[in-house]
Amino acid sequence: MPKKVLIVLYYWPPAGGPGVQRWLKFVKYLPEFGIEPIVYAPQNPNYPLLDESLxxxxxxxxxxxxxxxxxxYAAAKLFSKAKTETISSGIIQKEKKQSSLEKAMLFIRGNFFIPDARKFWVKPSVKFLKDFIIKEAIETVITTGPPHSLHLIGLQLKQALGVRWIADFRDPWTTIGYHQELKLTQKNKAKHLALEKQVLQEADTVIVTSFTTQKEFSAKTNRPVITITNGFDGEVESENVQLDKKFTISHIGSLLSKRNPEVLWKVLSDLCMEHTDFKKAFQLQLIGKVSEEVLEDLKAYDLVDNYTYLGYVKYSLINDYQKSSQVLLLIEIDSEITQGIIPGKLFEYLKSNRPILAIGPENWDVGAVLKKTQRDPFLLHEDYEGLKERILNYFNRYLSHQLEVKKASIAAYHRKELTSQLASVLHKGS
Structure with a gap:
């Protein structure tokens, strides 16, 4: 008899973006490991991105x-649909560029909706799920955040029914980058910290997606904290893929204002001025939401003729862009609090078998994954010379049709293998 597990989540198809992929894939493979997943999701959510193909x-x-x-958020759209969708999708401009409306919305978001704007789903969900759990004889509940308000559903179900509860953190809570932008009062900062502490101390097991977050959370609780990274699905691309004729460097996913790699734009601008053949061949391809600040900087660095902005592309089509690109670009904010962010797209990039140009903070967890898979190490944001040398190396190899990657196994990051790790956690508590 398969073991029933209730999974409480917010992002579920037709939601687009990276937040939906982790549990969509876990749910796909869990039955192969003797687990019957039952998904609990919102009926009328306000998703910033939609992807019906999922x-x-x-x-x-x-x-x-x-x-x-x-x-x-639905009510806020009556005042400013564009600003609401931008903030809810995580694209927050630098403070000096924020309008009075944006500042007010961030203050309200941070101080009136704790831990987040989905808090109103907690009470009705607990009421509904208590009866459902008893009826279905469910012994284990998993909550995944953000939004971290969903962990309060797990907390209250555990307190009411004594069910086993696993809290999955796709991102940290109080140390995530955008948390610092919410203009929290000291009193409300303390409320977030207290809720985070309660969740970490009362969950039976905590699952995280990076090594730094595991270390951070382990210092806050004596509960088991386990790292299960994100991953890729499907087969690794073969070598016989038709690559772009241009020297394309593609970034896939949201490119936020604080993630804006100005040193990279400077390097690319200089290379275009110094090498005529580079300017003719180079094409920067941006896929996903991009902040206005990034687009302004590309214009300022005279790269307008060398980039294309495609906006959000359906997940089912992303792989075509990845596998045909000459180089894939991975960027993280240059900050100590982003060291533990391992973007999900890293694993999709690995699957594509293309070189990865990664730029991030010192001691970035991504470095361990790149080393394990024998890829080029990441570069720091201030490393102008290193970036220039790496890109020129890629370009020269592109010209000689030798721009390939080392053949190293990435099987450990396949979604099925990662699901086997999750299943081991679930069966261990049986």
């Missing part, structure tokens, strides 16, 4: 339960 990836045998959710 509906086709939901296994038909999976039970999905949906209940209504009230979200203040």
């Amino acid at each position: 509906l086709d990836e939901i296994p038909p045998s999976i039970q999905v339960i949906k209940q209504p959710i009230f979200e203040p």
Whole structure:
């Protein structure tokens, strides 16, 4: 008899973006390990990105339960639809560029909706799920955040029913970059910290996606804290892929204002001025939401003729862009608090078998993954010379049709292998 596990989540198809992929893939493979996943999701969510193609990836045998959710973002759109969607998707401009409306919305978001704007789903969800859990004889509940308000659902279900509860953190809580932008009062900072501490101390097991977050959380709780990274699905691309004729450097995913790699734009601008053949061949390809500040900088560095901005592209088409690009660009904010962020797209990049140009903070966890898979090490934001040398190396190899990557196994990051790790955690508590 398969073991029933209830998974409480917010991002579920037709939600687009990276937040949906982790649990969509876990749900796909869990039945192969003797686990029957039951998904609990909002009925009328306010997703910043939609991707209807992901509906086709939901296994038909999976039970999905949906209940209504009230979200203040819907009301906020009456005042400013564009600003609301921008903030809810995580694109926050530097403070000096924020309008009075943006500053007010960030203050309200941070101080009136603790831990986040989905907090109103907690009470009705607990009420509904208590009866459902008893009826279905469910012994284990998993909550995944952000939004971290969903962990309060798990907390209250554990307190009410004594069920086993696993809290999955796709991102940290109080140390995530955008948390610092919410203009929190000292009192409300303390509320966030207290809720985080309670969740970490009362969950039976905590799962995180990076080594730094595991270390951070382990210092805050005596509960087991386990790292299960994100990963890739499907087969690794073969060598016989038709590559772009241009020297394309592609960034896939959101490019936020604080992630803006000005040193890279400077390097690319200088290379275009110094090498006529580079300027003719080079094409920067941006796929996903990009902040206005990034686009302004590309113009300022005279790269307008050398970039294309495609906006959000359906997940089902992303692989075509990845595998045909000459180089894939991975960027993280240059900050100590982003050392533990391992973007999900890193593993999709690995699957594509293309060189990865990674730029991030010192001691970035991504470095361990790149080393394990024998890829080029990441570079620091201030490393102008290193970036210039690396890009020129890639370009010269491109010219001689030798721009390939080392053949190293990435099987440890396949979604099925990662699901086997999750299944081991679930069976261990049986």
